[in-house]
Amino acid sequence: MFLDTYKKEWLLSRFGEAVKFDEPMSMHTSFRVGGPAKVFARPESFDDLLLLVSWIRENKIPYFVLGGGTNLLVKDKGVDAVLISLGDCLKKISIGETGKSRVIVNAGAGVETRSLCSFAIKNSLEGMNFALGIPGTIGGGIVMNAGTAIGSIAHVLHGVSILGQRGEVKTIPAKDIKSGYRGLTFLRGRIDSSVEKIIILAASFSLAPGNHAKIKDEAGMIIARRKKKQPTDLPSAGCFFKNPGPDTSAARIIDQAGLKGLKKGGAMVSPKHANFIININNASAADILALSKDVQDRVENRFNIKLVPEVIIVEE
Ligand SMILES: Cc1cc2nc3c(=O)[nH]c(=O)nc-3n(C[C@H](O)[C@H](O)[C@H](O)COP(=O)(O)OP(=O)(O)OC[C@H]3O[C@@H](n4cnc5c(N)ncnc54)[C@H](O)[C@@H]3O)c2cc1C
Known part of the structure; x- marks a missing residue:
């Protein structure tokens, strides 16, 4: 205490x-x-x-x-x-260095990812549409290397500003950042994120000038596709498990194991998207963890694949 x-x-x-x-x-x-x-x-x-x-x-x-x-x-x-x-601070978005083929956009860590996507569309900038529909903030998006099948934060990241141990602001270019699947693994040569707890303050993104109508149309299609495939109207944390490999989708094997609709207390494997665990009726964290363990065990028994959570479990 x-x-x-x-x-x-x-x-x-x-x-x-x-x-x-x-x-x-x-x-x-x-x-x-x-x-x-x-x-x-x-x-x-x-x-x-x-x-x-x-x-x-x-x-x-x-x-x-x-x-x-x-x-x-x-x-x-x-x-x-x-x-x-960081929901109440670090919320500024601005345009930085502007060239013929590249425009740098700066965003505070507290900016919602969807606001950055809207900003890019409004300013006819290509590159952020992959993130449409991903909730949360830029800080969380960077830590998780948030993305979809059509791109991830690492693809557009230009640099990250972090708060150093002595309160100083350090700016790290993207070339020094190693990002993996759903995670920023370490900042090469500068900082090891497993040793120093990093606080991200802001990031810059390298986007490209584009055609407004084309970017907007693409955005509409991406959002419609997500709405069709994901249970966005119910509480969840998005995909619960990481895909076990580039060609193996966690959703597909959970579905093939016949687990859609499986329930524990108030938690259920979404009938719409098998990798979403949804809170349908005042679920507790224990319900969700028990359900996720059941899914892991059944998938392992059937396919000999150990699913690893993408969701971060926060405990004492
Ligand atoms: C309906 C739904 C759909 C989703 N779809 C997707 C998807 O398509 N693709 C995808 O990748 N994810 C998806 N997610 C998961 C989630 O939205 C992303 O991982 C998102 O980027 C997390 O951002 P956040 O701000 O909410 O981070 P949080 O959940 O608050 O935190 C995530 C991690 O980031 C750390 N963190 C957050 N901000 C900072 C900071 N400033 N400095 C240091 N550490 C920080 C936290 O400590 C934690 O470790 C989805 C979630 C939901 C609910």
């Missing part, structure tokens, strides 16, 4: 309403499940974020940065840590 009265008072005096105690994470995740965060902070400016993070690091307090909470499963017991949401 890291939070004593003195620390609580300090947080309240510095951040007021932007800090909450024992805040249910079901209110801040797309799964709509999750127990309380000991401290939930939504800094309203970069300076507030800096102050909070230096205090946390100085006091060696456990922390976790949250984007839109769309790829997280917080356990029912909650988290004895400071959860920092």
Whole structure:
């Protein structure tokens, strides 16, 4: 237990309403499940974020940065840590260096991915349409290397700004960033993300000038396709498992194992998309975990393939 009265008072005096105690994470995740965060902070400016993070690091307090909470499963017991949401800060998008064949667009980590997609369409810029329909923020999108069959963040990333251990802002060009399937694995030669907990502040994207009508039409088709294939009207965290290989889709093998519609408590394998676990009736994190374990076991028995969660499980 890291939070004593003195620390609580300090947080309240510095951040007021932007800090909450024992805040249910079901209110801040797309799964709509999750127990309380000991401290939930939504800094309203970069300076507030800096102050909070230096205090946390100085006091060696456990922390976790949250984007839109769309790829997280917080356990029912909650988290004895400071959860920092960037939902209220770092939300600026701007156009940077502009050339004939390339336009750099800068976005804060708190910008919603869909806002960046809309910005690109509005400014007739090609490159972001792959991300249409991916919820969450730019920070989360980078950490997860969010993407679909037609592209991922790594394909358009130009650089990332992160908050260094001493509060300094470091900008890392894309060539020094190694991104893997659904994850940024490490920042080559500069920082090892498994050693230093990275806080992403902003990123720049390399897009290309294009034809407005063509980009808009393509966007319409991508959104329509997603709506047809995914249960976007029910709480979930998107695809629960990673695809086991480039040619093996997790959704396909879960479907082939006959698991669509399988239920545990309030959680169900979506009948529309087999790799979506959906919260149909006040599911608990335990329901979702039990269902995901059942899916893993049945798929392993049938195909000898161990499914690995794409969703990040947040626990004490
Ligand atoms: C309906 C639905 C559809 C989806 N479809 C897709 C899809 O097509 N493709 C896809 O890839 N994903 C998809 N997802 C999953 C999810 O939306 C993406 O992974 C998204 O990019 C996560 O962003 P977020 O801001 O919500 O991150 P969060 O879920 O809040 O966090 C994800 C990870 O990023 C870290 N993080 C977030 N922000 C920062 C920051 N600023 N600095 C450091 N670390 C940070 C968190 O600590 C955590 O480890 C879908 C989810 C839903 C609910």
